[in-house]
Amino acid sequence: MAKNIYYRYNPETDNFERVYPSLRMRLASWGKTWLIAAFIGVAIFLLVFYCFDSPTEENLRIENAQLRTQYGILSRRLDNSLKVMEHIQDRDDNFYRVMMQMDPMSRSQRLAGLDNENRYRELRQLSDAGLVTRLTQSMDLLERQLYAQSQSFDQLRITLGQQKDKLAHIPSVLPINISDYTMSSGYGYRRDPIYGATKFHEGLDFAAAMGTKVFATADGKVSMAQRTAGYGNCIDIDHGYNYLSRYAHLSEILVKEGEEVKRGQLIGKVGSTGKSTGPHLHYEVRFKDEPQNPVNYYFMDLTPEEYAEMIQIAENAGHVMD
Numbered sequence: 519m520a521k522n523i524y525y526r527y528n529p530e531t532d533n534f535e536r537v538y539p540s541l542r543m544r545l546a547s548w549g550k551t552w553l554i555a556a557f558i559g560v561a562i563f564l565l566v567f568y569c570f571d572s573p574t575e576e577n578l579r580i581e582n583a584q585l586r587t588q589y590g591i592l593s594r595r596l597d598n599s600l601k602v603m604e605h606i607q608d609r610d611d612n613f614y615r616v617m618m619q620m621d622p623m624s625r626s627q628r629l630a631g632l633d634n635e636n637r638y639r640e641l642r643q644l645s646d647a648g649l650v651t652r653l654t655q656s657m658d659l660l661e662r663q664l665y666a667q668s669q670s671f672d673q674l675r676i677t678l679g680q681q682k683d684k685l686a687h688i689p690s691v692l693p694i695n696i697s698d699y700t701m702s703s704g705y706g707y708r709r710d711p712i713y714g715a716t717k718f719h720e721g722l723d724f725a726a727a728m729g730t731k732v733f734a735t736a737d738g739k740v741s742m743a744q745r746t747a748g749y750g751n752c753i754d755i756d757h758g759y760n761y762l763s764r765y766a767h768l769s770e771i772l773v774k775e776g777e778e779v780k781r782g783q784l785i786g787k788v789g790s791t792g793k794s795t796g797p798h799l800h801y802e803v804r805f806k807d808e809p810q811n812p813v814n815y816y817f818m819d820l821t822p823e824e825y826a827e828m829i830q831i832a833e834n835a836g837h838v839m840d
Contacts (some may be wrong), residue, residue, distance in 0.1 A: 556599050589653065594657045603663050610670055623670055689735035689815050691781060693765060694788070696824070698731070699724040702798055705811040720809035721764065721802035725772040728769055728797045730788040734779045735763050735803075735815075743775045749800070750792025753785055764802040767794045 527536045539547075610623070703723040709717055738757035746752045749766035753773065756762050769789025773779060790797045803810045813829050 521667055522821060542571050554748075574643060578789045583718075593653060593656070594655070596660065600656065600660055602661075603660065603667070606667060607663070610667065610674075623666065626653075642705045644742045654830070678814050684759050685735045686781065688761055689757060690735075691817060691825050693732050693783060693801050694726055694730060695762075699726040699799070701828070705809075705813065718809075721800055722812050724788075724799040724801060726797060726799060728788060728790070730797075730799075731784055732765055732768065732786040732799055734781055734783045734785050734790060735801075736761070736781045738763075738779060740773050740775050740779060740785075743771050743773055743777075745791065750794060751786070752792070755785075760806045762804040762805070764800075765830045766800040767791050767798060769797075 526553040527533075606621075615715060622711045631780045701722065702725040703719055706719060707724060708719040735757055736755075738755040738761075740753060741756040741762070742752065742754035744752065749764075751766075751768040751771050753765045753768065754762060755765075764784055767789055768786040768791065772787070773783075773785045775817075779785060788797055788799050801812060803815055816828060
């Protein structure tokens with residue numbers, strides 16, 4: 519770039535004389551130029567910064583969206599796992615521990631150590647603190663519940679080892695071969711097929727062919743083997759440990775009162791005696807003389823798939839036959 523040259527008229531010499539700028543003037547000129555350049559640079563930077571995303575920022579935005587999606591999926595899976603754990607805890611407290619006559623685990627035992635809010639204080643300083651804190655709390659809850667459940671099962675295993683005889687006396691198998699029956703009615707309130715009124719059905723009805731074999735569901739002693747009102751030919755087996763099983767409407771009774779029986783032993787055959795509308799076995803399980811849902815006691819001879827199907831069928835079956 520050509521250097522600017524300035525001239526000034528001098529009346530004394532009647533000539534135009536060249537003007538040489540002072541250092542101060544040159545510094546001022548340079549400063550003005552740099553100031554304008556800096557202003558333009560800052561303006562361009564701000565325009566680009568606020569109006570356009572850099573490739574790095576765009577990538578970070580995409581990654582953030584993906585992370586939020588993944589967080590949502592993990593959160594839903596974690597919530598589902600917690601629900602499964604709740605079902606396991608409920609079964610642990612209301613079946614396994616009842617069966618073993620053990621006190622249920624308290625809430626404080628299952629959730630010990632989770633009431634300390636200080637452990638989450640640092641997390642609240644992070645970006646997306648709410649999401650991170652919630653996920654961490656849920657993970658802590660699941661880990662604690664898994665630990666507590668593991669301890670509970672360890673206790674049950676020890677108690678079970680000490681009570682093998684008791685387990686042999688708890689009704690825990692089907693009274694009829696699984697291939698020989700159709701589930702007719704489940705446990706709970708059902709409509710009486712003869713009187714028409716709604717009443718509580720205290721057992722399960724297994725519809726089967728006349729003469730189908732009926733087996734004892736646990737070790738015990740026959741406390742009753744005779745024809746009774748309503749039940750027809752009926753067998754009661756006292757298993758001890760406050761358990762009793764009942765087999766009603768039989769066509770034949772193959773054991774006698776006072777006889778010791780073993781789990782799986784043939785004790786009678788399906789019939790339609792007493793208050794009955796067709797050949798079937800009415801089966802009950804009682805604990806401390808209170809009727810129990812028998813489907814909760816088939817834990818020894820059913821696969822998980824068969825057990826799930828049994829529960830569904832028992833809940834939906836509504837054709838009471840006695």
